[in-house]
Amino acid sequence: MDWSRTYDVLVVGGGNAGLCAALSARRAGASVLLLESSPRELRGGNSRHTRNLRCMHVQPADVLTEAYPEEEYWEDLCKVTGGQTNEALARMVIRRSATCRPWMSRYGVRFQPSLGGTLHLSRTNAFFLGGGKALVNAYYRAAEALGVDVAYGAEVRELELEGSRFLSAGVSVKGFRHRARARTLVAAAGGFQANTAWLREAWGPAADNFIIRGTPYDDGTVLKLLSGAGMRTVGDPTQGHAVAIDARAPRFDGGIVTRVDCVSLGIVVNEHAARFYDEGEDFWPKRYAIWGRLVARQPDQIAYAIIDAKMPGTFVPPVFPPVEAPTIRELAAALRLEPAALERTVEDFNRAVRPGAFDHAVLDGCATEGLSPPKSHWARRLDTPPFSAYPLRPGITFTYLGLAVDERARVLAGDGRPSDNVFAAGEIMAGNILGKGYLAGIGMTIGTVFGTIAGEEAARHAAP
Amino acid sequence: MRPPDTLPRELAAEGERVMRLCNACRYCEGFCAVFPALERRLSFAEADLVYLANLCHNCGECWYACQYAPPHEFELAFSRTLAQIRAVSYQQNARPRALAGLMRHGGRAAAWLSAAGLLLFLALELARGGTGGLVAPHPDAAGAFHAQISHGAMVAVFLTAGLWAAAALALGLAAFWRQTGERPGDVVASRAAAQGFWDALRLRYLDGGGGGCAYPDEVPSQARRWLHHLTVAGFGLCFASTSVAAIYHYGLALPAPYPLLSLPVVLGTLGGGGLLLGPAGLLWLKLRRNPAIVDPAQTGLDVGFLVLLQLAAGTGLLLMALRQTAAMGTLLALHLGLVLALFVTMPYGKFVHAVYRYAALVRYALEQRRPRPRFGSE
Ligand SMILES: Cc1cc2nc3c(=O)[nH]c(=O)nc-3n(C[C@H](O)[C@H](O)[C@H](O)COP(=O)(O)OP(=O)(O)OC[C@H]3O[C@@H](n4cnc5c(N)ncnc54)[C@H](O)[C@@H]3O)c2cc1C
Ligand code: HEM
Ligand code: SF4
Ligand code: SF4
Numbered sequence: 001m002d003w004s005r006t007y008d009v010l011v012v013g014g015g016n017a018g019l020c021a022a023l024s025a026r027r028a029g030a031s032v033l034l035l036e037s038s039p040r041e042l043r044g045g046n047s048r049h050t051r052n053l054r055c056m057h058v059q060p061a062d063v064l065t066e067a068y069p070e071e072e073y074w075e076d077l078c079k080v081t082g083g084q085t086n087e088a089l090a091r092m093v094i095r096r097s098a099t100c101r102p103w104m105s106r107y108g109v110r111f112q113p114s115l116g117g118t119l120h121l122s123r124t125n126a127f128f129l130g131g132g133k134a135l136v137n138a139y140y141r142a143a144e145a146l147g148v149d150v151a152y153g154a155e156v157r158e159l160e161l162e163g164s165r166f167l168s169a170g171v172s173v174k175g176f177r178h179r180a181r182a183r184t185l186v187a188a189a190g191g192f193q194a195n196t197a198w199l200r201e202a203w204g205p206a207a208d209n210f211i212i213r214g215t216p217y218d219d220g221t222v223l224k225l226l227s228g229a230g231m232r233t234v235g236d237p238t239q240g241h242a243v244a245i246d247a248r249a250p251r252f253d254g255g256i257v258t259r260v261d262c263v264s265l266g267i268v269v270n271e272h273a274a275r276f277y278d279e280g281e282d283f284w285p286k287r288y289a290i291w292g293r294l295v296a297r298q299p300d301q302i303a304y305a306i307i308d309a310k311m312p313g314t315f316v317p318p319v320f321p322p323v324e325a326p327t328i329r330e331l332a333a334a335l336r337l338e339p340a341a342l343e344r345t346v347e348d349f350n351r352a353v354r355p356g357a358f359d360h361a362v363l364d365g366c367a368t369e370g371l372s373p374p375k376s377h378w379a380r381r382l383d384t385p386p387f388s389a390y391p392l393r394p395g396i397t398f399t400y401l402g403l404a405v406d407e408r409a410r411v412l413a414g415d416g417r418p419s420d421n422v423f424a425a426g427e428i429m430a431g432n433i434l435g436k437g438y439l440a441g442i443g444m445t446i447g448t449v450f451g452t453i454a455g456e457e458a459a460r461h462a463a464p
Numbered sequence: 465m466r467p468p469d470t471l472p473r474e475l476a477a478e479g480e481r482v483m484r485l486c487n488a489c490r491y492c493e494g495f496c497a498v499f500p501a502l503e504r505r506l507s508f509a510e511a512d513l514v515y516l517a518n519l520c521h522n523c524g525e526c527w528y529a530c531q532y533a534p535p536h537e538f539e540l541a542f543s544r545t546l547a548q549i550r551a552v553s554y555q556q557n558a559r560p561r562a563l564a565g566l567m568r569h570g571g572r573a574a575a576w577l578s579a580a581g582l583l584l585f586l587a588l589e590l591a592r593g594g595t596g597g598l599v600a601p602h603p604d605a606a607g608a609f610h611a612q613i614s615h616g617a618m619v620a621v622f623l624t625a626g627l628w629a630a631a632a633l634a635l636g637l638a639a640f641w642r643q644t645g646e647r648p649g650d651v652v653a654s655r656a657a658a659q660g661f662w663d664a665l666r667l668r669y670l671d672g673g674g675g676g677c678a679y680p681d682e683v684p685s686q687a688r689r690w691l692h693h694l695t696v697a698g699f700g701l702c703f704a705s706t707s708v709a710a711i712y713h714y715g716l717a718l719p720a721p722y723p724l725l726s727l728p729v730v731l732g733t734l735g736g737g738g739l740l741l742g743p744a745g746l747l748w749l750k751l752r753r754n755p756a757i758v759d760p761a762q763t764g765l766d767v768g769f770l771v772l773l774q775l776a777a778g779t780g781l782l783l784m785a786l787r788q789t790a791a792m793g794t795l796l797a798l799h800l801g802l803v804l805a806l807f808v809t810m811p812y813g814k815f816v817h818a819v820y821r822y823a824a825l826v827r828y829a830l831e832q833r834r835p836r837p838r839f840g841s842e
Contacts, residue, residue: 041535048531051491112494112673116503117839129673130529131491137528137682250537257488257532261839316839317506319488361838 001151003178007033008462009455010169010182012156012222014038015045015215016132016444017426018188019139020451021458022148023107025186028459032148033180035171037155037189038217042253044136045190046214046398046427046443049255051115051132052125053448054441055097062101063111066123070094073124076439084435086234092407093433093442096449101126103452108138117261117316120285125441132444155217156180156189159225164411164419184421184458187411188451191399191427192220193240194252199396202237209301211245213395216252223403223428231419232404232412235431241438242292245395247302248320257319260390263291264378265315265360266307267349268392270298273332273341275349280367280377284315289438296394303392304335306346309384314360322388331387350381398443402431409454423458425450471510471552475545479513482545485538492526495677496669497828498546499526504836511643514556517549518640518817518824521669523677523688527757534756547759554816557643559635566812571768574809578775581801584621588613589793598793609720612793615713618800625807632811637819644827651826656833660826664818667692680753691745698738698777705732721787732780739777743770769814776802 009025011018014036022034036043056073057064073094077085101111110129114122121127128135143150151173158170166185171178192198194216199207227233249258264284269275277294281287295303307322325331332342352371358364358380366379403411403424410418411429426447433446471479483502486492493499498519505512522543527533532540551567558564566573589598589612602608641651650656663669667689670677676684709728712718722728747770750763779799786792810816 039535041533110494110673110675115490115493116500116836117490127494128491129494130525131489131531133531134491134525134529141683253531253536255489255531256491257485259488312506313837314839316490317484317487319484321484 001149001173001178003180005031005033005181007031007149007180007182009033009184009186009458010035010166010180011186011188011455012169013045013187013189013426013428014043014136014140014150014152015188015190015426015447016047016050016136016139017428017447017451017454018186019047019136019143020448021186021188021423021425021455022143023139023146024452024455025459026143026146026148026455028456030459030462032143033182034143034148034150035154035156035169035180036150036152038152038215040152042215042217043140043152044133044215045218047447048131048133048136049214049253050128050135050444051256052121052127052441053097053100053444054125054439055100055445056094057098063113063126064123068124073097077433077442080437080439081433081435082437084437086432089405089407090433093446093449097445100445100448104135104448107142109135110138118285120283121440156222156225159185159222159229161229161422164229164231164413164417164422166419166422183462184423186409186454186458187222187226187403187422187424187428188426188447188454189220189222189428190215190218191240191430192223192401193218193396193399195219198224198237199399203296206296206301209393210242210296211247211249211254211258211393211395212252213243213245213249213254213258213397214252218398218427220399223401226403226411226422226424230414231422232414232416233401233431234404234429235400235402235435237399237401239401239431239434239436240399241289241397241443242296242394243288243397244291244295244303244392246318246320247391247393249393249395254395258395259288259316260305260318260392261288261315262307262311262318262390263288263305263392265311265380266305266382267345267375268303268305269337269342269345270303271300271337273337273345275345275373276303278373278376280375280379282377283363285440291392292394292396295392301394304337305390305392306331306382306387307389308382308387310380312388318390320390322390324386324388326385326387328382328387331389335389335391346382349375349379350383353379353381397438398427398430400431400434400436402427402429405429405432405450407453408457409450410457421458421461423454425454468552468556471513471549475548475552476510476513478545479517479549480508482540482542483508483513483516485532485540486542489532491531492529492542494673495525495529496521496523496673497663497825501828501831504831511645513549514553514640515644515824515827517546517553518820519669519828520546520550521667521677521821522547522758523670523672523679524754524757525672525678525684527754528678528682541756543757544759547762550817550820551759551762551765553640553820557636557639557820558812558816559632559639563632563812566809567765570765570809570813571771573812574768574772574805577805577808578772578802581804582797583801584804585613585797585800586794588617589797593793599790600793601790602788602792608787608792609796612796613800615719621800621804622807625804629807629810633816633819636811636816637823640820640823644823646827646830650830651823654826654830656829657826659829660822663825663829664822678757680749682754688746688749691742691749693742694738695742695746695773698735698740698742699773701731701735701738702777702780703735705729705735721784729784733784736777736781739773740781743774746770765814772802772806772809776806
C-alpha cells in the first residue's frame with residue numbers, strides 16, 4: 001500500500017455500499033482506495049449476511065414475478081415508516097432500484113429465484129445466488145480487476161476536515177498509524193450497532209442483552225467523526241431494525257440462521273411466564289421486525305417461544321435444537337421459569353382457544369376469546385407433548401441514526417449546505433429514508449443506489 | 465479391517481450440525497441439489513447424511529459463499545464435511561465388505577494388482593511363445609496379439625474381472641439404495657432414473673447454479689466439468705472400442721490387431737487421448753485447488769484413479785504405436801495388467817463415486833416429484 005499517494009476517491013467501508021461506490025468511481029476513471037477494517041476473510045460487513053434487494057419493476061423480469069410499480073413500493077415504505085421518510089430521496093431510490101440488477105450483474109453478481117420459505121418475496125425482492133457473501137466476493141473480484149486498491153485490517157480512526165471539506169484520514173493498520181490522502185471521501189462504514197457503549201447510551205442497560213446480528217466492525221466510528229466535525233445527522237439513536245432471535249446466538253455475526261420462525265404458531269412468554277403480545281397478529285414476515293423491540297421491553301430482555309409437537313414441519317427449522325420436555329411443568333423447570341405460572345398461562349391460553357380450521361398459509365380463523373393479550377390467528381391448544389421452547393432476545397440488525405445527505409449523496413453540513421467532497425452511502429445514511437420500521441430488502445437497495453451515485457459524484461468532483 | 469457400520473459419532477454429529485445451519489440459512493439453494501434436498505428435512509439421520517453427501521458434487525461454491533466459513537465461530541465447512549461423510553459411505557457400501565479396506569489404500573492396491581497383472585500376462589505370453597516369442601518383432605501386425613497370448617485366456621481373465629467389478633458395483637448400488645428406503649426398482653427403472661442419469665451425464669451440478677463452479681478457485685469456471693466430460697468420454701470410447709473389437713472377433717471372425725483406420729482403433733485412440741488429457745487437466749486443477757473445500761484425506765483416492773486411467777490409456781496408445789516392434793510383447797502384458805488392475809479395483813476406489821452420485825441424483829429426482837413442506841405464509 002502506497003500511503004504517500006493522493007487518491008481521487010477514498011472509500012471507507014468495504015460492504016455493499018462501499019464496493020458499489022468504489023466500482024462506479026473507478027469505472028468513471030478515478031483512482032480509488034478502499035479501506036476495510038475487518039480482515040479479508042470477514043470482509044463485507046453486514047452485507048455478507050444479506051440475501052436480497054427490493055426492486056421496482058413494471059413487468060415480470062428475470063427472477064422477479066409480476067410487477068412492483070413505484071407507487072406500491074412507495075406506499076409500502078410509507079406504511080412501515082409511518083411517513084418518517086424523505087420523499088424525494090426515497091422516490092429516487094425506488095426508481096433507480098429498477099436498474100440495479102443489470103448493473104450488479106455486470107460486476108459478477110448472480111441472482112436466483114426466491115428461496116424456499118420466502119415465496120412471499122418472489123415479486124418484490126431479487127435474491128442473490130449464494131447470498132450476500134457471494135455478492136461481496138464478486139464485487140471485490142471486479143474491484144481488484146479494475147485496479148481499485150483495497151486495504152484490509154485498515155480502520156479509519158480519525159478524519160481531517162476543513163469546515164465540511166475532507167482532507168485526509170488517519171488509518172490504523174496492524175497497530176500502525178498511516179495517513180490516507182484523497183480528493184474526496186465516501187463514508188460507507190455502516191451503522192453503529194456493534195458499538196455496545198453507544199447502544200447503551202440510547203437504550204440504557206437493556207442494551208447489554210442485545211445481540212448484534214451482523215458484523216462486529218460496524219462500530220460507528222466514522223459516523224461519530226463526521227457528526228463530531230459538524231455534519232448534520234438524521235434519525236433517532238433508538239431506531240433501527242431489530243428482530244427477536246434465538247438467545248443462544250453468538251454475540252456478533254450470527255446472521256440469518258439465528259431466526260426463530262415459530263412465534264406466530266405458539267405462544268411467547270417473558271421471564272414471569274406471562275404472555276405480552278398477540279403472537280398471531282399478522283403473518284410472521286410482516287411482524288418479525290417488531291418483535292425485537294417487544295422483547296427488548298421485557299424484563300431482562302428475554303422471552304420464550306413455546307410450541308407443541310403439532311407445529312414442527314410448518315416453519316423453517318431453527319438452527320439450535322429446542323429445549324424439550326414432556327410436560328409444561330418440566331419445560332418451565334428446564335427454562336428456569338416458575339412452573340405453576342407457566343402452567344397457568346398455558347391453561348388460560350388453551351381455555352381461550354376457539355375451534356377453527358388451522359391453516360398457516362392464510363390469516364385463519366383460529367383465535368382466542370376473552371384472553372388478554374389475544375391471539376388473533378393460528379391459535380391452537382398446546383396439548384401435544386413433547387413441548388418445545390426457543391429462548392428469544394432482541395437481535396439488532398442495523399441502526400438508523402445517520403448522516404443527512406442530498407440526492408447526489410453529498411453529506412450535509414450543520415448549516416444544511418452539502419459538503420464539497422464528502423459523500424455517504426449505505427447504512428450510514430439509511431436513516432434519511434428509514435425514520436423507523438423496515439421493508440425487507442431496502443437496505444441493500446439504498447446501499448446500491450447511493451453507493452453508485454456517491455462513486456460517480458466523487459469521481460466527477462475529483463476529475464481535474 | 466472391517467468398515468464402520470455407522471458413521472463415526474463425531475462425524476454424524478458434525479453432519480447434523482452443518483445441516484441445521486444450512487437448513488436455517490438456505491442462501492446456497494441455487495447452487496445445486498443438496499440444499500433443496502436438505503430443506504425437505506427437519507432432522508438428519510445417518511441415511512439422510514449419506515444421501516446428501518453423495519448428492520454433493522464438491523463444486524466449492526458454498527465454501528466461498530458461506531458467511532459462516534472459518535474464521536467465523538460456526539466454522540462451517542459444508543463441502544468438506546460432506547466429503548468426509550462420502551468417504552465413509554464408500555467404505556460402508558463396498559462389497560464384499562472384507563475388501564472395503566482397499567478404499568483407504570487404493571493407490572497401493574492398484575500398484576500391486578498391476579504388477580500381479582503384468583506378471584500374469586507375461587506368464588501367459590511365455591506359456592504361448594516362450595522367451596523368444598515375447599521379444600519377437602511383428603512387422604506384419606495381423607494376428608500378432610494372439611500370437612503372443614491366447615485369446616481364450618485373455619477373455620477368461622477379463623470376463624472374470626469385468627463380471628467381478630460389475631457385480632461388486634451393483635451390490636454397492638443396492639446397499640446404497642436400501643439405505644435410502646426408496647422402492648428397489650426405482651433406481652434403474654423409473655422416470656426419475658432417466659432424469660438422474662441425464663443429470664449425472666451432463667454433470668448438471670458442477671455448474672454452480674449457472675456459469676460454472678468455484679473450482680479450482682473462487683472464480684466460476686467450467687474447467688472441471690469439461691475435463692471430467694473428457695475423461696468420461698475417453699473411458700466410454702475405450703469401452704466402446706473393446707466392445708466393437710469383441711463383435712469383430714466373435715461376430716465377424718476378425719481377430720485383433722486392426723488397421724489404423726478401423727473402428728476399434730479409432731475409438732480406442734480417441735478414448736485413450738481423452739483418458740490421457742482429461743485426467744492430466746484434472747490433476748493440474750487439483751494442484752491449484754483450495755484445500756479448504758475438500759477432504760484432503762481423499763487426495764490419494766483421486767490421484768490413484770487418475771493416474772491409473774492415464775497409465776492404462778498411455779500404455780494402450782504406446783502399444784498401438786509400437787505394435788510392430790520387439791517391445792510389443794512386454795507392452796501388451798503391461799497394458800493388459802494395468803487394465804486388469806483398473807477393473808478389479810473399480811469397486812474399491814474413486815470410481816464408485818459415479819455409482820452413488822447417480823443413485824443420489826435419482827433419489828433427488830424422485831423427491832422432487834413429491835410435494836414440498838410448506839413453511840408458513842409462503
Ligand atoms: C443478518 C442480516 C441480514 C440482512 N439481510 C438483508 C437483506 O436480505 N436485504 C437487505 O436489503 N438488507 C439486509 N440486511 C441489512 C443490510 O446488511 C444492510 O442494509 C447493508 O448491508 C448495508 O451495507 P453497508 O455497505 O452500508 O454496510 P456494511 O455492509 O456493514 O459495510 C460497512 C463496512 O464498513 C467497515 N467499517 C466500519 N467502520 C470502519 C472504519 N472505521 N474504517 C474502515 N472500515 C470500517 C465494516 O467493516 C464493514 O465492512 C441484513 C442485515 C443483517 C445483519
Ligand atoms: C454418474 C456419473 C458420474 C458423476 C455424476 C461424476 C461426478 C463427479 C464429480 C462431481 C467429481 C468431482 C468431485 C469429486 O472428486 O468427487 C468427479 C470426480 C472425478 N470423476 Fe466422476 N462422475 C461420474 C462418472 C465418472 C466416470 C465414469 C469416471 C471415469 C472413468 C469418472 C472419473 C472421475 C475422476 C478421475 C474424478 C477425480 C477428479 C479430480 O480429482 O479432480 N467419473 N466426478
Ligand atoms: S453453506 Fe453457509 S451460506 Fe450456504 S446455505 Fe449453508 S450456512 Fe448458508
Ligand atoms: S460443494 Fe457445491 S455441490 Fe456440494 S453442497 Fe456445496 S454448492 Fe452444493
